[in-house]
Amino acid sequence: MTARRQLQALFLTRFATAFGIVTLLTLLPTYIDLLDPQGFVLGMFATGLTLAQAGTVIPVSYLGDRFDKRTVLLVGLGLAAAVYGLFPLVSSSWSFVFVRGLQGVAATTAGLVGLALVGQLARDSARGTTIGTSNAWRFAAAIGGSLSAGLLYDRFGFDAVFGLLVAITLVAFLAVLAFVDPDETTTEGFALADLAVNRRILTITSFRAQYAVAVTLVRTWVPIFAGVAAARGGLGYNAAINGATAVAVVLAAEKFTNMLCQPYTGGLSDRQGRARFVFVGGLAYGVVALVVPFTPAIGAALGLPAVFPYFGDLSPAFLPLVALNGLLGIADSIREPASMALFADEGSGKGVASSFGVRDLVWRPGAVLAPLAGGWLTTNVGMEWVFYLGAASAFTGVAAFAGILTYRHGRSGLGAW
Structure with missing residues (x-):
């Protein structure tokens, strides 16, 4: 089968x-x-997954x-289809x-x-572009998933x-079965242990371990901020007509901008180096996240409407929140394909699944602990925190990423990779 x-x-x-x-x-x-x-249980709603x-x-x-990576992938897709069939049976917090x-x-x-298979099949000179395109498909799904979830549930x-999730997952299963060749690029030993101490991977993980907290909190709490009742610190969109759809529109803005930008920014990182894109994207994400709690004040200052066709009574914060979530997507599109391509570059020929495994493992502590911290902050201090x-x-x-590169390569550290 062709690549x-x-x-x-x-x-x-x-x-x-x-x-x-x-x-x-x-x-x-x-x-x-x-x-x-x-x-704690509120935090576990996100942390159970992570x-x-x-x-x-x-x-x-x-x-x-x-x-064989293909066989492992088929097992994962088959399990996913079965799991989506279980969700309608959920009746309590702990079963969820x-x-x-x-x-x-x-x-x-x-x-x-x-x-891992995408990174393995991509040409070395176009790895960022291919990964960016792969991510664009992921964000197209994210838009479809958020909008269809709101519309179908309402x-x-x-x-x-x-039912829709089961069908889509089974189609993907059949596509892999029909079109993806068995994978013969196996490795001996435990590649993950060697790649975990790779110098470049250690440098990027100094950023990624902390950035995981940022992205997990922001991505998880933007829909919570939009949807839960105002008395609990949110904007209460779920109380509106078609409220789940309003939350879906907010989420879709970030996915849409990310989808549009990633193939382009991934290509730029192939040609101009990857470290600058990680730095600029991470910095921009933090700046935009800082502004999210101020969307009600921004909407009021600009005199924006609180009532919208189809959705009914929302708040003046609706349009600013959609816009800021779109900016979060642009910021992350600058960082993500460059960061992922760095891991694929280092894993090529050594164990690309393990390289991405290190990438995933470094993310997990922040992704596990951040929702617990978010649940505590929401309950005891305020959602804006x-x-x-x-x-x-x-x-x-x-700061850690730039500092390490500067220490090792001097003032031009961000241009070294």
Whole structure:
């Protein structure tokens, strides 16, 4: 099978995996309002997923490099289809946490191995472009997932939402089965251990470990901020007509700008070096995150409407929140393909699944702990402090990354890679 046909099938798996993740993220405020979790359990609504993902990374990285990646990918997609069939049976906070944990296992298996195959099949000179294109498919799914989740739930309930997820995941399964060749580029030993001490990977992880806190908090709490009741620190859009759809529009703005920009910014990182893009994207993300809690004041100062056709009564913060989430997408599109290509570059020929496994593992501590901190801040201090913590984490990550490169390469450190 040609590399192009295989990449197209793999892009579809990225689409299916992202579609499921974002659908659940969009419905998270709905589940919060229905099941009413508090404190620690509220944090576990996000952390249940990330804990399961963290526990899955090492075995999947090993299996992906040691055996046939295609087979491991098919197992992940099959499990995902089964898990989406379980979600309509959820009836309590802890059953939601459990099933969402199973979703984390399936999503990590399919996502990590699918991305490893994309990085492996991409040409060295166009790796950032190929990864950016792969990510564009992921963000197209994120837009479709967020919008369809809101529309289908508002009209037909949970059964229609999860029926669609099962169907999309099965289509991706069949595409891999039909078009992706068995993978013969296996490695001996445990490549992840060697790549974990790779100098370049250690440098990028100095940024990524802290940036994980920023992105996890901001991406998780933007829909919560938009959807939950004003009495709990949010904007209360779920109380409006078609409120879940209003939250979906906010989420879609970030995915749309990210989707448009990533193939272009990935190509720029192929030609101009990757480190500058990581630095600028991370810095911009922190600046925009810092502004999110001020959207009600911005909307009021600009005299923006509070009532919108189709949605009904929202707030003057609606348009500023959509715009800021779009800017978050642009900021992340500058960073992400360059960062991912650095990991693929270092893993090429040594164990690309393990390289992406290191990338995933470094992300997990922040992704696990950040929602717990966010739940505590929301309950005890105020929701705006979630975004302040997210911005601070982005700034410290950028400072560490630039500092290490400057120490090793001098003033031109950011241009060394």
